[in-house]
Amino acid sequence: MEYLKLTKESQLRELLTCPVCQDIFEDPHQLPCGHSLCMRCLDGMLKHRPLAQPFSCPTCRACFGPLIGVHKSYTLHSVVEDFNAQQEKQRDQREQSTQTDPVAERTHHANYNCILFLLLAIIFICISKAFMCSVENHTLTETVQRQRTLLLKYHPEITDLILNKDSASPYLVVSEDLLSVWRVKDKKDYPQHPARFTDAPQVLSTECVSGGSHYWELEAQGYWDIAVAYESINRRLKLSSFGNDAKSWSLTHDSKGRLFAFHKGVKEKILESLTHNRVGVVVDFEKGAVAFHEVGHMWNHLHTFKTNLTGPVCLGLGLYREDLHTKISVKKTLT
Template sequence: MADNSQLAVMLTCSVCQDIFRDPRQLPCGHSFCMACLESLIDFTSDVPFRCPDCRTYFGSVIGVQKSYALACISEDHRENNKAKQKESVFCDCCPEKMEPAIKSCLKCEVSLCKEHLQPHLECQAFLGHTLVPPLGNLSSRRCLEHKGQVLKYYCSVSKTYVCNICALERNQRNLAEESSTVLEGKLTDLMNQQYNSVKQTVENCKESVIKIKEEIRQELTTHSKDLWINLVTVLLLGLWFISVYYAHSLSVDNQILQDKLQKQQSQLHDMYRMFAEKPLNSPSHSQRNGDNVGDFHFLSLNIDSASAYLKVSPDLQSVERVKTKLPHPSHPARFEKVPQVLSNQCVSSGRHVWVVEAEGYWDIAVSYTSIQRKRKGKDGAAFGVNAKSWSLMRNDIGQLFAYHNNSKKILNKTLNHNKVAVGVDFGKDIISFLEVGATNNQLHEFKAQLTEPVCLGIGLYRVDPHSRVSIITA
């Protein structure tokens, strides 16, 4: 017979992360709450429905049946848990009275009665605290690997709950694997191109030798032996020069290829070393002192947020404006009214610097992830026209503008280089833009009271001139 914790895991719906309510079984054998299945089917009405656990496709008609035994077991387990919690959980703030607790705070890790719960409901300082039904043993909600971190997320792969640091580490590991795959593909394509080029050169040399032999054979019938010898000497000398030229060209190409390969391997090595050696800090528990959190060594673009008029590179490091609308699938995070894109990585504390290389008509911004994605106009999705983003814009004639909360400021400065550094300092509440060159030129600085995680934003609003922005990763 499985113990109580194992039984709770087996009776937990992988969609809502709660004990089954009115469970229904799919043809693949996995069970979910009826309300969860209806929500998933409504959300995926335009594509074939897939099982959230095994990813099996089903047709337009999905046969489900109610699991009566599972429904009875789930309901009985829920009632037993409620009874146990009501019997054994008391308020931690009044131990002498043994007052029953009605809520537990996962942030403070205490159980509270009705009287001591009022500050959590009324004071602004406790707005971010998560209140749940009374829990008798709050220590079981902590991560064993990262001491003090609360288990908030459910991992469908390991079938266990994980903390936010575990989730962030897995996300970074997946990004590193994806980057490694992209780099490997690019190197393979480059080496194939070099091989095909050398192969074509050799084939051309062979054809040239065959033609020369044929010409020599024809010349022998009409010219003397001395003329033939002179002709052969000249042709051999020409072939020698051609061979030397192609050998030198191949040597230069190989050296360039080796330099690129060494640089890519160095970047990948630094990336793996960062994941292996640098501890990751939880965004929700980081201090706002500006010295504890290091910069992200790897920054990539979120393709799900990219407008249909923006083309993101396969390695997620650059984006360019296109004239024809691309067939991007619909996504809640996608910008629909303005050609903009956000980065995958966001930060919520410390000091960070991102460097980009930009050309054409561009807008580089720092934005909250909660920025609108669908609306135009004031308080809309465009960077700088709302209170959730701060941007630096360069138009087609080189003029610079600073935007925030629909306020425009003309900057009497020009760019001599095409590299711009974006700095975010949570400790001082400063967002700054600098030109990267022989000497760093301060372009503009915002004083911003940052209250949410921020990420890098890029806007490319015109096709002419050609507009493109790339993230500098090394």
């Protein structure tokens, strides 16, 4: 019985071991091929490779190109937490083994075996589902490839996007090259203009789009909104803040690092948190979608609004706290 217990424990430990650091998974993320590794290990591998070199899975050697679509494996994360908790419990009980009666010890071993079987079953289900997605149907891999193609296809759009200085709130300063904006404490004496936001600390892009698919990429820090808004959005009221009406769709990063999606005044918390400060925005008129993604060494989906876009929309930026050195920059090229 002890041998069987050790065998099951060894199998489970092997399944929960990161192929890179050879330790139990910490914040496991799943690659398009279905294999997982620690987020820290994945980030390290991506940072120490040439930018143009395709990334390959350390387990199966599948290649994914310069941008990778990954997602956090919440089920695997839960299994790791349960396994670590059981290991800690085992250590505590071994220390008290001299005071444990035989009946209680046998009961403990039986319970431990049941837990091991359960965790192994969960792992098997996770692996089976990943295998079905990535090997039999290839749906996950194909989705990532389509996303990557979309990014590269609309790469030239980024170079043409600049900010509309006439729309900037008096609490914002736009750079001379019209690619960056930051929040200031003291109100600026800007001339009146019908395009200017008078209450909400916001700015729109000069260019608006009315059809097709478009991709914009930004670098942001502090307390900010990155939004897509109709050109006709109200500029005179505090309620014109992005996401508060039907004319804008917003991704908000607050002072605590939390992410929220806003539309029509409805706030939806996003479980993901940013590990990089670049955000990609995709607007697709044909599919009726406004999507936000984190862009680092990987392309991590954050939120998609499904909507029927009926008029010209612009990129909108909101900057709400000057004490957090809030700043947003439009980036010309992908990394």
